[in-house]
Amino acid sequence: MGAEVVIEGLTKSFGKQAIWRDVTLTLPPGEVSAMLGPSGTGKSVFLKSMIGLLKPDRGRCVINGVDIVTCSEHKLYEIRKLFGVLFQDGALFGSMNLYDNVAFPLREHTKKSETEIRRIVLEKLDMTGLNGADKKLPGEISGGMRKRAGLARALVLDPEIILVDEPDSGLDPVRTTYISQLFLDVNAQIDATFLIVTHNINLARTVPDNLGMLFRKELVMFGPREVLLTSEEPVVKQFLNGKMQGPIGMSEEKDSAQIAAEQAMFDAGHHAGGVEDVSGVPPQMQPTPGVPTRMGAVRRKDRVMEIMHRLPPAAQESIIASLSPEEQHHYGVHPRRVAQAQQQVQQQVPAGMRPPGDGVPNQHHGQLPADQVARIPGGQPPRSGTHRMPPNNGPGGR
Numbered sequence: 001m002g003a004e005v006v007i008e009g010l011t012k013s014f015g016k017q018a019i020w021r022d023v024t025l026t027l028p029p030g031e032v033s034a035m036l037g038p039s040g041t042g043k044s045v046f047l048k049s050m051i052g053l054l055k056p057d058r059g060r061c062v063i064n065g066v067d068i069v070t071c072s073e074h075k076l077y078e079i080r081k082l083f084g085v086l087f088q089d090g091a092l093f094g095s096m097n098l099y100d101n102v103a104f105p106l107r108e109h110t111k112k113s114e115t116e117i118r119r120i121v122l123e124k125l126d127m128t129g130l131n132g133a134d135k136k137l138p139g140e141i142s143g144g145m146r147k148r149a150g151l152a153r154a155l156v157l158d159p160e161i162i163l164v165d166e167p168d169s170g171l172d173p174v175r176t177t178y179i180s181q182l183f184l185d186v187n188a189q190i191d192a193t194f195l196i197v198t199h200n201i202n203l204a205r206t207v208p209d210n211l212g213m214l215f216r217k218e219l220v221m222f223g224p225r226e227v228l229l230t231s232e233e234p235v236v237k238q239f240l241n242g243k244m245q246g247p248i249g250m251s252e253e254k255d256s257a258q259i260a261a262e263q264a265m266f267d268a269g270h271h272a273g274g275v276e277d278v279s280g281v282p283p284q285m286q287p288t289p290g291v292p293t294r295m296g297a298v299r300r301k302d303r304v305m306e307i308m309h310r311l312p313p314a315a316q317e318s319i320i321a322s323l324s325p326e327e328q329h330h331y332g333v334h335p336r337r338v339a340q341a342q343q344q345v346q347q348q349v350p351a352g353m354r355p356p357g358d359g360v361p362n363q364h365h366g367q368l369p370a371d372q373v374a375r376i377p378g379g380q381p382p383r384s385g386t387h388r389m390p391p392n393n394g395p396g397g398r
């Protein structure tokens with residue numbers, strides 16, 4: 001099974017420029033997670049911090065009991081071997097053919113014989129659909145093939161954690177879906193923990209088990225996909241719909257005066273761009289038939305059902321609807337129970353006296369349990385005692 005990654009209070013700045021602060025989340029072992037965020041919010045910096053290429057100012061990033069922020073160089077070197085990283089452009093060596101590129105980590109980090117290396121390299125090239133391309137130089141193949149070669153190279157050391165930075169950059173929408181399929185198939189085959197950084201809304205909506213978003217130097221949310229995909233947070237809705245209307249601007253985040261000025265423009269009929277309406281939770285992509293079951297997805301089901309009562313009602317509804325009738329019976333949940341519970345509260349309690357979350361237990365207006373979420377930037381700070389739980393104490397991946 002892939003490694004769990006526990007990140008607590010991670011904070012990074014370059015000189016006076018704060019990138020993000022207090023990022024707390026857990027990547028559940030063997031599950032596929034994705035991190036969204038406008039350009040420049042520090043997603044790549046986040047990935048680099050996770051493998052110790054950049055040093056965070058504060059906080060912890062614990063993998064197999066080792067905090068890579070404070071551990072020795074030697075320990076970090078060992079922990080890095082658990083990672084497979086697919087950089088934005090594949091990061092292949094231009095002068096080496098694909099075979100040598102993929103063999104590189106094995107020659108560098110292991111004492112394996114060339115016969116053994118050949119077996120592994122050909123297996124990974126086969127897995128990524130690059131049979132017969134081993135003699136090609138990176139400059140002689142398409143962007144999609146380069147991505148797959150990068151993935152083949154990321155896989156040779158049998159990683160427990162796979163980090164992927166913008167898998168769709170330079171790829172057409174169809175090839176992006178094919179590489180997404182490959183991620184899920186690889187995840188099913190080796191049960192590695194995935195973190196994919198992406199802007200791609202199709203991928204974000206259909207591939208990962210968990211979704212998070214960085215914005216205004218904070219983690220807006222992180223948790224089961226259904227939460228972000230049903231969120232009413234303006235920044236999340238704007239991002240999913242690719243519109244100009246909302247808090248995200250061209251370079252910096254907008255201030256309220258700018259938002260108001262733009263809103264007047266849109267009200268007067270100016271097209272805010274983007275698609276008509278992307279909402280709801282589409283079915284998740286599955287491994288290709290014949291590929292083993294994703295054990296991460298199996299574990300996730302139990303994990304999410306454990307925390308479900310603390311998720312927002314729309315996410316609960318969506319999770320329940322995604323279960324088969326047998327599973328609903330097994331977990332003792334019913335599609336309309338959340339809505340009914342809410343309706344009852346609405347009827348019984350006068351407006352103004354309703355508890356946060358409209359009476360759904362432990363519900364805090366669109367927020368995830370504290371072990372999976374920071375706080376909505378610009379929103380209400382979490383109330384101590386009810387909102388934040390001690391890190392490491394909740395089911396955020398455990």
Ligand SMILES: Nc1ncnc2c1ncn2[C@@H]1O[C@H](COP(=O)(O)OP(=O)(O)OP(=O)(O)O)[C@@H](O)[C@H]1O
Nearest residue numbers: 014019037038039040041042043044045046166199
């Ligand atoms: N080594 C570095 N030294 C100084 N500043 C850096 C360094 N690396 C990144 N930055 C700054 O950190 C900020 C976040 O950069 P990062 O590349 O992580 O953004 P991103 O979210 O990945 O954006 P994109 O979606 O465009 O890839 C940027 O302002 C960038 O200039």
Ligand SMILES: [Mg+2]
Nearest residue numbers: 043044045165
């Ligand atoms: Mg980036």
